[in-house]
Amino acid sequence: MSLDSFSFFALAVATEDGGDGFLLLQIIGVICGILGLIFFLGSAVGMVRFPDFYTRMHAAGKGDTLSTMLMLGGFGLVTMDDLSVGSWLLLIKILGVVLFIYLTTPTSSHALMRAAFEDDEMPMTEDDLKKSKKRGKKKR
Amino acid sequence: MIAEWFAIVMGTSLFVLMVPVIYRICIGPTGFDRILGVNVIGTKTAVLLVIIGTLYGRVEMFVDFALTYALLNFVAAIIVSRYLNRTISLKEMEAREKSKEGSKT
Numbered sequence: 297m298s299l300d301s302f303s304f305f306a307l308a309v310a311t312e313d314g315g316d317g318f319l320l321l322q323i324i325g326v327i328c329g330i331l332g333l334i335f336f337l338g339s340a341v342g343m344v345r346f347p348d349f350y351t352r353m354h355a356a357g358k359g360d361t362l363s364t365m366l367m368l369g370g371f372g373l374v375t376m377d378d379l380s381v382g383s384w385l386l387l388i389k390i391l392g393v394v395l396f397i398y399l400t401t402p403t404s405s406h407a408l409m410r411a412a413f414e415d416d417e418m419p420m421t422e423d424d425l426k427k428s429k430k431r432g433k434k435k436r
Numbered sequence: 437m438i439a440e441w442f443a444i445v446m447g448t449s450l451f452v453l454m455v456p457v458i459y460r461i462c463i464g465p466t467g468f469d470r471i472l473g474v475n476v477i478g479t480k481t482a483v484l485l486v487i488i489g490t491l492y493g494r495v496e497m498f499v500d501f502a503l504t505y506a507l508l509n510f511v512a513a514i515i516v517s518r519y520l521n522r523t524i525s526l527k528e529m530e531a532r533e534k535s536k537e538g539s540k541t
Contacts, residue, residue: 322438326438326442333449333453343456347470349465349469352460352469352472356520357476360480368482371483371490372522374438376440384442386496389499393482393502396503396506396507397482399478403510404529405475408468408472408475409520411468411521412468413523414521
């Protein structure tokens with residue numbers, strides 16, 4: 297049922313667009329971009345809310361990498377509106393940026409984490425959490 | 437048509453979502469938090485450059501800018517992490533090892 301309705305949707309989109317189906321490609325790109333925005337929302341909230349440097353790095357590294365890759369890939373699909381050499385070259389360039397970010401963002405987070413650990417930046421433990429809770433109760 | 441509206445909406449929401457990261461850069465307790473936020477914002481600026489290229493209709497030019505910006509951002513993060521990395525001398529390391537052994541026995 298769902299597959300049938302999806303193929304009908306694709307057919308309707310293709311006939312509306314003159315039969316070449318680039319509108320479907322653009323819709324896939326828009327969905328990718330919105331997914332990337334959701335991941336970046338999670339990353340931003342994690343960077344504000346988390347209590348510790350390492351947890352913040354966890355939020356920033358993962359959300360940042362995946363959201364950037366999804367958004368750039370979505371833009372590569374959205375801007376592709378014909379099959380000429382220029383637009384293929386543009387798509388390959390954008391995929392090159394995606395590959396570059398896929399390689400470099402985890403590397404830089406790893407280097408920062410290592411630098412922080414060698415600089416004696418201690419991760420938050422359960423005792424710190426208990427202390428902060430006690431302090432909060434005393435204040436109240 | 438779709439591409440322009442998508443670019444406008446995505447650019448605006450990216451700017452709005454950068455505000456919490458800028459807050460973390462301003463109040464970050466350590467320097468590492470700050471450079472982490474700068475790294476995140478730099479990566480997102482590469483996306484914003486592609487969006488601006490879509491709005492101006494010259495994406496093939498702005499993609500090169502985005503690649504350059506991502507490269508500079510990576511190099512900056514690596515250099516700052518090397519700079520903040522506190523290296524200890526060999527004598528200090530030996531002293532630490534001796535104190536560890538002494539505390540064990």
